[in-house]
Amino acid sequence: MAIDTAVPGRIGGGARWIITIVSLIATASSFLFINGVAFLIPSLQTERGIALDEAGLLSSMPSWGMVVTLVLWGYVLDRVGERIVMTLGSGLTAAAAYAAATAHSMVATAVYLFLGGMAAASCNTAGGRLVSAWFPPSQRGLAMGVRQTAQPLGIALGALVIPELAERGPGAGLKFTAVACAVAAVASVIGIRNPPRKPRETASAEELASPYRGSLALWRIHAVAGLLMMPQTITVTFMLVWLxxxxxxxxxxxxxxxxxxxxxxxxxxxxxxxxxxxIGSRMVPVRIIAFFAAATLFLLAWADQVNSRYQALLMVVISVIAVLDNGLEATAITELAGPFWSGRALGIQNTTQRVMAAAGPP
Known part of the structure; x- marks a missing residue:
């Protein structure tokens, strides 16, 4: 795959990494909210008497909310830039998380989780484009890899903190996610600087043309990313309760x-x-990751069937492999789509992934 050779704006390397860290914090807080409900499942079963399939459906509400607005956030992103999108999105996610924590019925909780997912979609789209635009191609994969640690770090924080808080009730865990998202909103308004881009008025027709026209490359990446989302979602949602x-x-x-x-x-x-x-390619590593993800899933299914002592180890292995590809695909999308379509392209990419994420747990 050809690598974009656009030169990023001229700021110091330290400033670029500060922006990357802020993007990481904001995106991690959004994934803490999106995936945090999965760590409430034992508490929901104990405190509320909810069946596992119902709790799994509730945990998918933020993902369904993301599906509704990812492309819309991408459109807004292409118009107003990353700083406004990430600040507003994080603030709205914090409000929805707090509302879900204090709701008195499971229906209301589900509605607020859905609304929070709609807001959290902002960081998922904007954070990747922000980092990709500030780094040259020779450093872009590394920078996006650092930024993409936001998802596993957000989930790791949730796994470490939320189950313990949830022993006091599910609301305590959700309030923690609300605080994290509020902090992310403040960090975004202070620490994010939009990268310089050519005004649309001075761009050529070729630069403004849809990258989807006459090529299936982006659609193939979307399809691969969606399929590889399934093992990631299943392990994140059910690993805790399975153990x-x-x-x-x-x-x-x-x-x-x-x-x-x-x-x-x-x-x-x-x-x-x-x-x-x-190696100058984003998709060659994705192919290798896909092969090992499939092989490890088959091994885990076999180990569970025969009650092998290696079940927990294989679950860890697939949990690691399943999250490796996301940054590579996001980087490839921004490089192929260009500055005037990357927001929408990432929105479509993330929509495909979240449809799979929302469909997996139930």
Missing amino acids: IKNLHWSVAAAGGLVTLSQLLGALGRIIVGRWSDR
Whole structure:
């Protein structure tokens, strides 16, 4: 795949990495909210008497909310830039999380979780484009790999904190996500600087043309990213409750293993991002990751069937492999779509992924 050779705006390397860290914080807080409900499932079953399939459906509400607005946020992003989108989105997510925490019925909780997902979609789209635009192609994979650690780090934080808080009730865990998103909103308004871009009025017709016209490259990347989302979603949603119910682990031990797997996944994203810079391709590593993800899933299914002692180890392995590809695909999308379509292209990409994420748990 050809690598975009556009030169980013001229600011110091330190400033670029500060912007990257702020993007990471904002995106991590959004994923803390999106995936945090999964860590409330044991508490929901105990405190509210909800069946596992119903709790899984509730945990998918933020993902369904994201599906509705990802492309819309991408359109807004292409018009007003990253700073406004990430600040507004994080603030609205915080408000929805607090409302869900204080709701008195499960229907109201589900509605607020859905609305929070609609708001959280902002960071998922804007954060990647922000980082990609500030770095040259030779460093872009590494920078996007660092930024893409936001998802596993957000999930790891949720696995470490939310199950313990949820022993006081599900509302305590949701209030924690509200505080995190509020902090992200403040960090975004202070620390984010929009990258310089050519005004639309001076752009050529070729630069403004849809990158989807006459090429299936972007659609193929969307399809691959969506399919590879399924193992990631299943492991994130059910790993904790599977360790507790099937392997009889304590809440603390199960949460610790989930946290470890997400931290390893975060490190892996940085490594594969740098790998893609060195070989000049984003999609070659994705093909290799897809092969090993499929192989490990088959092994895990077999281990669970025969009650193997290696079940927990294989669950960690697939949890790590399943999160490695996201940054590579997002980088490829921004490079192929160009500055005037990257917001919408990332919105379509993330919509495809969230449809799979929302469909997986139920």
